[in-house]
Amino acid sequence: MTAAGGGSARPVILDQIDASHRRARRRFRAQVVAVWVGLIGALFFALWITGQIDTDWMAEWAPFILGGTSITVLICVASIILASALAVLGALGRLSANPIANGVASLYVSLVRGTPLLVQILFVYLALPQMGITLDALLGGILALGFNYGAYMTEVFRAGIQAVPGGQSEAAQALGMPERLVFRRIVLPQAFRIVIPAVGNDFVAMIKDSALVSLVAVQELLWRAQRAGTSTFHTLQAFLIAAAVYWALTIVFSFFQERIERLMARGDR
Amino acid sequence: MTTSTPSHVGDVIVRATGIEKYFGDNHVLRGIDLEVRQREAVMIIGRSGSGKTTLLRCLNFLEEPTVGSVWVDGVEVHADPLHARDRAHQEQIRQIRLRAGMLFQEFNLFPHMSVLDNCIAAPVRVSGVPRAKAVERAGYYLEVVGLADRRGEYPSRLSGGQKQRVAIARALCMEPKVLLFDEPTSALDPELIGEVLRVMEDLAHSGTTMIVVTHEMHFAQEAADRVVFMEEGRIVEEGPPEQVLDDPQHEATNRFLRRFLDR
Numbered sequence: 001m002t003a004a005g006g007g008s009a010r011p012v013i014l015d016q017i018d019a020s021h022r023r024a025r026r027r028f029r030a031q032v033v034a035v036w037v038g039l040i041g042a043l044f045f046a047l048w049i050t051g052q053i054d055t056d057w058m059a060e061w062a063p064f065i066l067g068g069t070s071i072t073v074l075i076c077v078a079s080i081i082l083a084s085a086l087a088v089l090g091a092l093g094r095l096s097a098n099p100i101a102n103g104v105a106s107l108y109v110s111l112v113r114g115t116p117l118l119v120q121i122l123f124v125y126l127a128l129p130q131m132g133i134t135l136d137a138l139l140g141g142i143l144a145l146g147f148n149y150g151a152y153m154t155e156v157f158r159a160g161i162q163a164v165p166g167g168q169s170e171a172a173q174a175l176g177m178p179e180r181l182v183f184r185r186i187v188l189p190q191a192f193r194i195v196i197p198a199v200g201n202d203f204v205a206m207i208k209d210s211a212l213v214s215l216v217a218v219q220e221l222l223w224r225a226q227r228a229g230t231s232t233f234h235t236l237q238a239f240l241i242a243a244a245v246y247w248a249l250t251i252v253f254s255f256f257q258e259r260i261e262r263l264m265a266r267g268d269r
Numbered sequence: 270m271t272t273s274t275p276s277h278v279g280d281v282i283v284r285a286t287g288i289e290k291y292f293g294d295n296h297v298l299r300g301i302d303l304e305v306r307q308r309e310a311v312m313i314i315g316r317s318g319s320g321k322t323t324l325l326r327c328l329n330f331l332e333e334p335t336v337g338s339v340w341v342d343g344v345e346v347h348a349d350p351l352h353a354r355d356r357a358h359q360e361q362i363r364q365i366r367l368r369a370g371m372l373f374q375e376f377n378l379f380p381h382m383s384v385l386d387n388c389i390a391a392p393v394r395v396s397g398v399p400r401a402k403a404v405e406r407a408g409y410y411l412e413v414v415g416l417a418d419r420r421g422e423y424p425s426r427l428s429g430g431q432k433q434r435v436a437i438a439r440a441l442c443m444e445p446k447v448l449l450f451d452e453p454t455s456a457l458d459p460e461l462i463g464e465v466l467r468v469m470e471d472l473a474h475s476g477t478t479m480i481v482v483t484h485e486m487h488f489a490q491e492a493a494d495r496v497v498f499m500e501e502g503r504i505v506e507e508g509p510p511e512q513v514l515d516d517p518q519h520e521a522t523n524r525f526l527r528r529f530l531d532r
Contacts, residue, residue, distance in 0.1 A: 097354070170331055171377035171436075175391035175443055176367040179359070185390065189381045 052236055061228040065241050068221035073249070075138070075210045075220060079145035080203050086150030088188075091157035105154065112151035118212055120144045125216035141213030149206055153199065160195035161187060193264050200257035204250050211246070221245055278494065279307030282446050282478055283369070288327055288337035288348075290320075290502075297323050298334070299502035305447065305480055310473040312489040312510075313482045315499035316525060321482045324499070325451050328480070329369045330362040341368045342446045367395070370440030371449045374456050376432040378424040384411070384435050385420040388442045396443065403442070410438040414468050430461030434468055448472070450481040466492075486530060490514055498522045 047053050093105025112120070121144040124135060135143065164187050172182040214223035221242050229238030283305040290298035297320045305311050313321045326332040328339055334348035344364045352358055379387050388407035392398040398406070411417045414434035424432055433453055440448055450469065454462040466488045473479060473492040483489060489496055489510055496513040498506045498521075506519045517523045 165375075165377075167373060167375050167377040168379065171371075171373060171379070172391075174329060174331065174366055174371035175439070176363050176395045177391060178363060178395075181394055185394065186379055190379075193381070 054234060054237065057232065057234050057237065061232065061234070061238065062241060065221065065224045065228055065238060066245065068219060068224040069245050071138070071218065071220040072207070072210055075142055075145065075213060075218070076203065076206050078142045079149060079206060079210070082142065082146030083149035083153050083202070084199065086146065087153035087157045090150060090154030091161055094154060094158045095161060109151045109154050112148055117144070117148045117209060118215070120148055121212055121216060137216050137218045141216060141218045145206060145210060145213065149202055153202055156195050156198045156202070157191065160191040163194050164190045196264055197261055200261070204253060207249050207253065208246060277476070278309045281305070282307045282342050283328065283480070284340040285328060286338050286340070288324065288334045290323055290327055290332060291335045297502050298327065301337070301504060303497070303504065305478060307478055308476040309478055309494045310492055311480045311495045311497060312493040313480065313497045313499060314484070314486070314489060319499045320502040321499050322451055325449050325480065325482050328449060329366050329371055331371070339365060341365050344368060367443065368446045369449055370443055370445035372433070372436055372440060372451065372453045374452045376429070376436045376456070378432050378436055378439070380424050383420065384416065384422050384424070387424070387435060388439045392442050407438065407442050410441040411435070413441065414438045428461060429457045430464045433457065433465045437468060447478040447480060450479060450483070452482050452484065454483070454485060486514065498525065500525070
């Protein structure tokens with residue numbers, strides 16, 4: 001414990017170094033924010049000066065478009081819950097020694113990942129009715145998105161389960177726990193922690209992919225923007241509003257995701 | 270080989286018969302017979318690769334032996350590698366595991382559970398012990414390993430030595446007939462080894478039946494009733510520590526000890 005001065009007191013220079021680092025960091029962050037504000041401000045100024053921003057139109061139509069936000073959020077939340085449930089089942093199937101479970105799960109993953117999301121959405125909305133299955137557009141959209149993301153997340157959950165160290169299930173088995181209990185109480189909770197960042201990323205991607213269900217007349221954000229924009233020849237403003245909302249949603253969600261991750265990391269090794 | 274049994278030991282509680290284990294073509298265990306009596310502390314020594322850890326893992330079927338049988342306190346399981354995953358076989362194995370607790374080199378505490386929950390999870394969910402009773406029992410065994418005040422802590426906040434002591438308490442909470450230790454101090458920093466060995470020694474002296482795979486020769490000398498020396502998948506020599514460690518009868522044992530103890 002011999003500091004620069006030879007004594008036990010912390011040399012003053014260390015505090016000065018810390019303070020200067022902090023100042024530099026703060027300055028850098030302020031500059032980055034300034035660049036953002038400047039760029040966005042310049043964009044709006046350009047739109048304003050060229051007469052693209054019509055405040056009367058805004059007052060009339062913005063509430064209609066923004067009203068789609070709650071439907072977008074509803075679609076995303078419902079779909080991610082469905083997708084997570086499917087992903088746990090899918091991962092179990094993919095890891096199962098039972099050929100039926102394994103076959104169902106691997107076919108599901110292969111089929112869904114091998115076809116475009118847009119095809120799946122249109123299939124649910126336009127093709128299923130031909131077989132006599134007619135779903136409400138909102139429900140159909142949620143099912144299509146949930147199924148699609150469930151397949152991708154199956155692989156995430158599978159990797160998460162496999163990432164739990166083998167010693168964990170060995171220790172549980174050595175305590176006499178039957179296989180199911182080992183999985184439910186020991187492996188799965190640890191796998192959940194491992195997959196949280198990936199699931200969060202999928203959720204952000206889903207917020208944006210949810211725009212696709214506007215094609216089947218679900219009155220979410222993009223559908224409303226399109227409707228308001230095209231009927232009044234104000235598409236630019238309408239889409240800017242929709243884009244801004246998607247952006248805000250992803251920022252807000254990413255903020256919470258970070259908090260959750262930090263919270264979950266606390267109990268860990 | 271006949272060995273005199275110390276007076277404090279009781280009836281046979283573990284009996285492994287004719288254990289053979291292959292990993293692929295690798296013949297790791299070549300016919301092991303081992304009997305352990307109640308309150309006996311048996312230490313298995315030998316070079317890495319001699320099969321000691323595999324033997325220990327075969328005793329509770331974390332590795333399915335290729336041939337042989339294991340009997341623990343009235344439950345006998347025959348190796349059945351062709352039907353290892355069968356439900357009936359797995360249930361028999363589980364009965365063995367309820368009677369034989371295991372400690373690992375890497376501790377393997379459950380990181381998402383507090384110390385207390387680590388200790389009560391199996392008693393409550395496997396043995397159906399009422400929660401209050403399980404908590405009381407956990408408190409007792411955490412006291413035994415000297416960690417009663419850490420029950421609310423998560424494993425990530427404990428040192429390696431503390432983790433292993435919690436793991437010991439967790440195993441004791443199932444009140445097994447025998448404890449299997451697989452190199453319990455090998456993953457520990459040197460200054461943390463002592464606290465774990467001290468707990469193990471106390472357990473040995475208070476009559477806990479244990480089978481320990483270890484490289485800690487001084488510990489074996491102090492705490493073992495019997496030392497078993499293995500080489501190339503066989504038990505070469507066994508007997509009281511003063512015999513096997515101080516006056517080995519076999520050249521292989523001698524060579525191992527000379528190299529190991531630098532003498």
